[in-house]
Amino acid sequence: MxxxxxxxxxxxxxxxxxxxxxxxxxxxxxxxxxxxxxxxxxxxxxxxxxxxxxxxxxxxxxxxxxxxxxxxxxxxxxxxxxxxxxxxxxRMNKIIEVNKFSRYVVVEAGVSHGQLQSHLELNYPQLRHSIPDSPPISTVGGNVCIHGSGHLSQVYGFHSDMVNGLEVVLPTGEICKVGSCSTTPYWFARSPLPDLAGLFLGWFGTTGVMTKVALKLYPKQRKKDVMMFVTENPEYVPEIIYRVTETEVAEDVNVVTAPKPDWMEGFQLTNIAFTGNSDMEMDYKRKMIRQALEDYINDREGGFMFLTADLKKGFLETPQRSVARYADVKKGGGFEYVGAIMPVELFPRAYREGLAIADRCGTTYSFTVRIIGRAHCMMFAFAYPFNRADEEDVDKARNALHQTNQAVLKLGGIPWKAEAPAQRQIMEQMEPNTLKLMKRVKDLLDPNGIMNPGNWEVL
Ligand SMILES: Cc1cc2nc3c(=O)[nH]c(=O)nc-3n(C[C@H](O)[C@H](O)[C@H](O)COP(=O)(O)OP(=O)(O)OC[C@H]3O[C@@H](n4cnc5c(N)ncnc54)[C@H](O)[C@@H]3O)c2cc1C
Known part of the structure; x- marks a missing residue:
């Protein structure tokens, strides 16, 4: 009973x-x-x-x-x-509307990125959305709720920046719309109204349940390519990113460093993906990217690496399956990462901190950076794999994650989608009046504290 x-x-x-x-x-x-x-x-x-x-x-x-x-x-x-x-x-997986001319889609929050991707490929091949590298069953609602990012983020920012509107069930049961959809039948923008989306985006489901999301769509070109620039000096990476993003040609820029496979150890690999509609356009873009980094080549400080067809294919996949495969590095696979949102100029310090932490904690690592919004910031992922069946190994990763969260805050970054203990670290460092404001918002929306308690808990 x-x-x-x-x-x-x-x-x-x-x-x-x-x-x-x-x-x-x-x-x-x-x-x-x-x-x-x-x-x-x-x-x-x-x-x-x-x-x-x-x-x-x-x-x-x-x-x-x-x-x-x-x-x-x-x-x-x-x-x-x-x-x-x-x-x-x-189960809330309906794709409700695609507006071709205003380039947006309205979906139920449980629609997965894989489902949306194939729907667009089949029915609107000239449109696309920004896809995270998470497995395709990750949902649109869950991803915008944590300020996710994806393969168009270098151009258009965080996925939460791409939200035109929301339908939300408040913790007290009212159904509420946010954005133009609150006032017109169209879900075209959050402007020009007071922007209430911030009451829900980034709150980890502690202020309401999103039931519908309108996402911006973007034109899709017919051709795509990727170039990989390699250097051994982490100090050069911020300038490399600056020069590449200055061309306004790249769509997704990632920097990868890892001790495995052997050929990668000690190098910083910058992947620059771009698209175009003709061979001429693609050639022109290739030239622009090459030209932007020419000085490093002339000074013998870096160079473009030849990518085999297989490697290229892997780097151009959306989502990139190699990211999920990282969980299999150790037997009994598992991995977790601190995805630190931080200014691009912190790359060399973050890189050195990450190496020191992995060494201290006796764990292996992989660092992947995604550039967000024309280098307005980066997501620096410090990833630590572990063997799920070996509690000692899991503890090592846990310890490395804890130390990384601390180091990131000290450097001037903020851990993204932080675990509850890391949320407390963030809030300890937060300006007290901001914290009070968060508490007032939370108490107002969720007076009985029922929504995802234990997260963003301001005491
Ligand atoms: C291999 C791998 C690669 C990844 N790569 C990326 C990447 O490139 N970019 C990226 O952004 N992320 C990445 N991630 C992290 C994460 O998987 C994604 O962000 C994913 O999209 C989260 O969506 P989800 O549906 O799994 O969210 P969940 O884990 O289900 O939920 C995330 C948060 O949102 C809340 N939530 C979920 N749905 C709702 C709702 N309808 N209303 C209110 N709150 C809700 C939950 O309570 C939780 O706090 C990666 C993860 C893995 C495992």
Whole structure:
């Protein structure tokens, strides 16, 4: 006899609710290093109205409610730290509208990036959205909720910058629209209204449940290519990025450093991806990129590496499967990363800090940087693989992540999609009045503290 279970079944139908241990097990953990914590129920709503009824029930009964998309954030943000209900959004997977002329798409928040990518490829081959390198089942809602980034971020910024509007169920049950869709039938922009999207983006589901998202789409060119610039001196990387982004030709710029495979050790590899509609345009862009870095070649401080067809194919994939394969570096695979958002000029210091931390913690590493918004900042991922079956090895990675979070804040960066302990580190360093403002927003929207408690918890 379980009253809450029965009430949840009344809302969605029995087949979409579970309180069975073997199913709750899956929702009690994620692929990262955060320790498990069990929910009492998982429920999969199919409509905004069902979400609303579940939120009202959770609020009335003071039960924690944790929204979840793909559950792939890696930093424990969908682990129900205080138990309660996991709200699995994957059934809310309708692509509602593509507006070709105003270049946006409206989707339910549980639509996956893979689903949206294939929908556009099939039906609107001249349009594309920015794709993160997470496995294709990661959702649009989960990704914008953490300020994700992807293969068009170097041009257009964070994925949250690409949001035109939202439909949200507030923690007290009201359904609310944000952006032009609040006032007109169109989801064309967040301007010119007061921008309320900031009440939800970056909050990790602690201020409401997003049920619909409008995302900007971009023109898709017919041809694509990638060039790789190699140097051995991390001090040069900020200038290399500056010169490449100055051309305004590159679409995705990543810097990769890793001790494996052997040929990569000690080098900083800058991948520069670009697209165009004709061979002439592609040739011109290649020349511009080469010219931008010519001085380094003349001074013998760097050069472009020849990429085999296979390597090229891998680097041009969206998402890049090699990123997910990193979890298999160690037997019993797993990896987690601190994705630090920081100014590009911090690259050499971040790189040296990362090497020192990996050495101190006795773990291997891989560093990947994605340039965001014409080098307005970068996401520096300090990734540490671990063998999930070896608790000592997991601890080493945990320790490396903890030390990296500390080092990033000290350097002047901010850990992205931070685990609950790292959120506390951020808040300790935050200006006190900003923290008070966060608390007032949170208390106003979620007076009973039911939404994803334990995250962004201002005490
Ligand atoms: C191999 C690998 C590569 C990755 N590469 C990238 C990358 O290139 N770019 C990038 O941005 N990320 C990357 N990630 C991180 C992460 O997987 C993605 O950001 C992913 O898109 C998150 O979406 P999700 O659906 O899995 O979110 P989840 O993990 O399900 O949720 C993330 C957060 O959002 C909240 N949330 C989820 N849905 C909702 C909703 N509807 N309403 C309110 N809150 C909600 C959750 O409570 C949680 O706090 C990578 C991860 C892996 C494993």
């Amino acid at each position: 379980d009253r809450i279970y029965d009430l949840l079944c009344e809302i969605t139908g029995k087949q979409y609710v579970s309180n069975r241990q073997e199913e709750l097990y899956l929702y009690s953990r994620d692929p990262g290093t955060m320790r498990p914590s069990w929910p009492s129920y998982v429920v999969m709503p199919g409509t905004t109205e069902e979400v609303q009824k579940i939120v009202i029930l959770a609020n009335q009964e003071r039960i924690p409610l944790v929204p979840m998309g793909g559950g792939l954030v890696l930093s424990g943000l969908t682990i129900p730290l205080k138990g309660g209900i996991v709200l699995d959004m994957k």
